[in-house]
Amino acid sequence: MKQWDRAIESLDLQAITDMCSDHFKVFDVSSQQNNVSEFKQLWEKYSGDFVDDVRVYRRKVEIHAKSDLAFMHCYSKIDYADTTRALNLPWCRTTFCFEKIQGKWKVAHQHISIPNSLH
16 A cells, blocks of 8 residues: 555556556546556546645555455545645545455555545
């Protein structure tokens, strides 16, 4: 997750897509991407919003893992590292499914939703 978050923070699209499995899918609050190429296009669309100094924040992280399959769910958001500024993005529920392929963990699925309230 640290590698994923660093790639998101720097908008390193190659690193992001390299961490995805070939059958990667994303379901988020407003769209669905059915493969890595569509996911990359989504990030290219938002590249202007990630100018500098952004950070991925997570809380209430829970990980459930077996030898070649793992799930992580948490609340997450992207915001400026400098707390005097704010992107005004909401906290989202985030779920990742990872699978180990040839000894490397890859993201196979991601789901993001905006909860009505955060308990």
